[in-house]
């Protein structure tokens with residue numbers, strides 16, 4: 001059995017295309033969903049529903065949605081980018097710039113990204129996690145506790161998938177605005193439910209280059225007794 005810390009460190013985002021010849025077995029999918037069910041949620045509200053999308057026509061329809069990167073995203077993303085691996089390792093937070101072509105000057109432009117289309121069409125399964133605000137954690141302002149609970153569900157899903165050799169990429173681009181509205185229409189999701197997060201799952205292509213991953217050191221964020 002693997003050490004827990006080792007399993008946690010092995011979990012990672014897969015940002016490349018998945019192997020289109022491999023598809024996930026029903027048992028593995030069930031294990032991933034079961035792992036979600038055992039996530040801790042505030043007041044045990046289990047405030048989520050999951051839509052499993054493995055129908056290629058539906059995946060294609062979602063992939064065809066026109067998506068415009070928001071100006072706020074471009075502006076707020078830029079300061080957190082590193083422009084070399086060296087800078088990334090030194091900073092220990094944020095993302096490498098390789099995936100992003102937009103610069104702050106572009107915040108006045110409408111940029112249409114083919115990300116969703118290209119990657120979703122080659123995805124085995126898309127999981128869409130729905131947040132049910134009616135299953136609110138008691139007396140929690142803005143349902144802060146309920147929303148935090150969704151992160152626990154994400155992590156359980158991710159650790160389980162990773163331990164089965166199944167790659168995961170969170171796809172935040174499906175949340176909010178006209179894209180979320182269109183996804184909800186395609187998947188027949190009732191109005192009162194919101195998309196919390198979605199992720200594409202599949203088998204990573206063997207031989208894809210490894211992406212650098214960084215974290216702050218424990219001493220950088222730990223405060224003993226007083227901040």
Ligand SMILES: Cc1cc2nc3c(=O)[nH]c(=O)nc-3n(C[C@H](O)[C@H](O)[C@H](O)COP(=O)(O)O)c2cc1C
Pocket residue numbers: 011012013014015094095169170171172173197213
């Ligand atoms: C709430 C949330 C939203 C995220 N959205 C995206 C996303 O839209 N696209 C993406 O590639 N990764 C997304 N990620 C993954 C993070 O960027 C990633 O976990 C982080 O860069 C650390 O890399 P690692 O997962 O390889 O450890 C998201 C993660 C979280 C927790």
